[in-house]
Amino acid sequence: MAVTDMGRGVADAPPKVALLNNPRVRGAIYQVLLAVVLVYLVYAGIGNMLGNMERAGISTGFGFLDNTAGFAISQSLIDYDQGVSTYGRVFVVGLLNTLIVAVIGIFFATIIGFLVGVARLSNNWIVNRLATAYVEFFRNIPLLLHIFIWYFGVLRLLPQARDSFDFGFLGLLNNRGYFAPKPIWGEGAMLILYALIAAIAIAWGISRWAHKRQMETGQIFPAFWTGLGLIIGLPLLAFLVMGAPLSWDIPVAGGFRPSGGMTVIPEFLALLVALTTYTAAFIAEIVRAGILGVSKGQSEAAHALGLRQGQNLRLVIIPQALRIIIPPLTSQYLNLTKNSSLAVAIAYPDLVSVFQGTTLNQTGLAPQIVAITMLTYLTISLLTSAFMNWYNNRVALVER
Amino acid sequence: MTKTVLTGVLGAAVLALGASTASAATLDDVKAKGFVQCGVSQGLPGFSNPDADGEWSGMDVDLCRGIAAAIFGDATAVKFTPLSAKERFTALQSGEVDVLSRNTTWTMSRDTQLGLNFAGVNYYDGQGFMIRTDMNINSALELSGASICTNTGTTTELNVADYFRANNMEYELVAFEKADEVVAAYDAGRCDVYTTDQSGLYAQRLKLTDPGAHKVLPEIISKEPLGPVVRQGDDQWFNIIKWVHNATLNAEELGVTMDNVEEMKESDNPAIRRLLGTEGEFGTDIGLDNDWAAKAIAAIGNYGEIFDRNVGPDTELAIGRGVNALWSQGGLQYAPPIR
Numbered sequence: 001m002a003v004t005d006m007g008r009g010v011a012d013a014p015p016k017v018a019l020l021n022n023p024r025v026r027g028a029i030y031q032v033l034l035a036v037v038l039v040y041l042v043y044a045g046i047g048n049m050l051g052n053m054e055r056a057g058i059s060t061g062f063g064f065l066d067n068t069a070g071f072a073i074s075q076s077l078i079d080y081d082q083g084v085s086t087y088g089r090v091f092v093v094g095l096l097n098t099l100i101v102a103v104i105g106i107f108f109a110t111i112i113g114f115l116v117g118v119a120r121l122s123n124n125w126i127v128n129r130l131a132t133a134y135v136e137f138f139r140n141i142p143l144l145l146h147i148f149i150w151y152f153g154v155l156r157l158l159p160q161a162r163d164s165f166d167f168g169f170l171g172l173l174n175n176r177g178y179f180a181p182k183p184i185w186g187e188g189a190m191l192i193l194y195a196l197i198a199a200i201a202i203a204w205g206i207s208r209w210a211h212k213r214q215m216e217t218g219q220i221f222p223a224f225w226t227g228l229g230l231i232i233g234l235p236l237l238a239f240l241v242m243g244a245p246l247s248w249d250i251p252v253a254g255g256f257r258p259s260g261g262m263t264v265i266p267e268f269l270a271l272l273v274a275l276t277t278y279t280a281a282f283i284a285e286i287v288r289a290g291i292l293g294v295s296k297g298q299s300e301a302a303h304a305l306g307l308r309q310g311q312n313l314r315l316v317i318i319p320q321a322l323r324i325i326i327p328p329l330t331s332q333y334l335n336l337t338k339n340s341s342l343a344v345a346i347a348y349p350d351l352v353s354v355f356q357g358t359t360l361n362q363t364g365l366a367p368q369i370v371a372i373t374m375l376t377y378l379t380i381s382l383l384t385s386a387f388m389n390w391y392n393n394r395v396a397l398v399e400r
Numbered sequence: 401m402t403k404t405v406l407t408g409v410l411g412a413a414v415l416a417l418g419a420s421t422a423s424a425a426t427l428d429d430v431k432a433k434g435f436v437q438c439g440v441s442q443g444l445p446g447f448s449n450p451d452a453d454g455e456w457s458g459m460d461v462d463l464c465r466g467i468a469a470a471i472f473g474d475a476t477a478v479k480f481t482p483l484s485a486k487e488r489f490t491a492l493q494s495g496e497v498d499v500l501s502r503n504t505t506w507t508m509s510r511d512t513q514l515g516l517n518f519a520g521v522n523y524y525d526g527q528g529f530m531i532r533t534d535m536n537i538n539s540a541l542e543l544s545g546a547s548i549c550t551n552t553g554t555t556t557e558l559n560v561a562d563y564f565r566a567n568n569m570e571y572e573l574v575a576f577e578k579a580d581e582v583v584a585a586y587d588a589g590r591c592d593v594y595t596t597d598q599s600g601l602y603a604q605r606l607k608l609t610d611p612g613a614h615k616v617l618p619e620i621i622s623k624e625p626l627g628p629v630v631r632q633g634d635d636q637w638f639n640i641i642k643w644v645h646n647a648t649l650n651a652e653e654l655g656v657t658m659d660n661v662e663e664m665k666e667s668d669n670p671a672i673r674r675l676l677g678t679e680g681e682f683g684t685d686i687g688l689d690n691d692w693a694a695k696a697i698a699a700i701g702n703y704g705e706i707f708d709r710n711v712g713p714d715t716e717l718a719i720g721r722g723v724n725a726l727w728s729q730g731g732l733q734y735a736p737p738i739r
Contacts, residue, residue: 074574152584259545353577
């Protein structure tokens, strides 16, 4: 009986229900309510905070960003003068320090991760076991410990400034850091840069043309090697034509620390190595999972078509594996960036250390500074995600 | 680090969502919960340092015990919260601690911009430099180009900057979150120089592998009046902290000690009788019993005793009284009279 009733109701006309019981209207009402409550909570929270801060006599506003900071920072990618630069400048210096360790860390972690991930699938017993040992060792020890091991463990082994390891032209290494030779570009150096840009543009054009020609005629053009040759060759040519406008500022030992050259501080090295090796272990597992996720039939089909092993990997396996690899890889990139805030433990002047640390302490304005810092990390993470999502869409399966 | 962020965020959250924390009468809260929550350092011998059993000792700790004794007659009615340099003000502002007694330098911006009040100076300090003896350096003016280790978020960073700028010298600053890491990095040779308040240098030197191989340079480059801090807006609590400290100074001046405080109550000297509550109603005026000072002194002794017990010549730190002597003996320690 009940079954026929229901059947008839659906068949005849949309059932008459009260507007409030309409699931779509109801859903919309709940969402609007939730949004209103959330907005009110945020509004009330901020209002309450401002009120409390005023009552407690704590300064509000962001005027402090224009005040002179007056403390030194051991690594700065832009001009920073402790006597003149403001807290706003400190923020930029800290942000750049965070970004540089994150970008370089992501670069190396990806390379090491891919190598180790592929090595774990190797048929060679030793390579396979070494890769497994690497992953298990680095993945299972807390990152902070890694950082301390690299910093205090490795630092203690390096010599004092006066007994530096001297690599001649390659600079000096001691417990104050790595003192590298600094390139000084002479007149006409810009031409080399232009040559490099032109080479990249031409290489890109050739690769497009080669792809098109292969699609039309099936003929293969060695676009990769041509491009590589151009990218190295053109700037080199420009360099020689301009009469080698390059000299090196080589660091010299002496005094408390070597003078001249560029300094890479040990805090940066320790943090970079720790972040890279730790994240690479996770990336290796993601890569392994991605490759194993591609069905064996794909390889067999590729071989049946006559593709060689290298072509099989490059054209069949990797593109499909990437679809599985990219989303979790994005998480690892975000983790690495956020984990770089552990820098504060070893005095690397990242955003958390100089801004959310020193600046907060000098000014005492916790709400503003914590908010700025959180927003900054949020922005970096969202931008990284957006880029990776764009890339993921590009490599996603195109169904025809 | 995680805790620091947490404190910062929680501090902000408490400020955002909590009821006004600053206006409540701290004394009533403290009496209701039965103990004083005292913010101290994470371990600085002579000022606030836990021993193997977790028992805290030091000058800053004694001040907290004195406050507890003045309120409850029990010097153990106090709980300690170890705070890093950067957590300390947020912890006090958000009401996590009742009083901050953590070798904190009294500066104008801290006093005026953070909603806090400094209740006195229990140690006059100054920033100094420590260096390896075998570097053969005898003056801070020879330090151009040196790498300098210190704590982040302290006045020391700014003082070093000023000093080196004023003398046209270069330096590299390596600033760590925790004092233990500063000591480890200095010990490992990352830096040539360790800088912090001179009392701190003597204290941290004890943690080095070979304390004898390091010396403190003679220059003092800053004024560092260290003292207890309370929230602004609660004058009663502010007065209590201020006067417990003043009572220990007055006691030393008047010759009242931990041992003779009971017999001194019967003294003929009216100043002593007022201090110990035999005469006058000074205790009830600040919301305590009249023998508040007597209870505090019985628990922690007078200022001289506190100094000698924690940092004086017979301790490992072996710091002389210097500017921390009473005004009557050529020092700076001076308390207004109780009358």
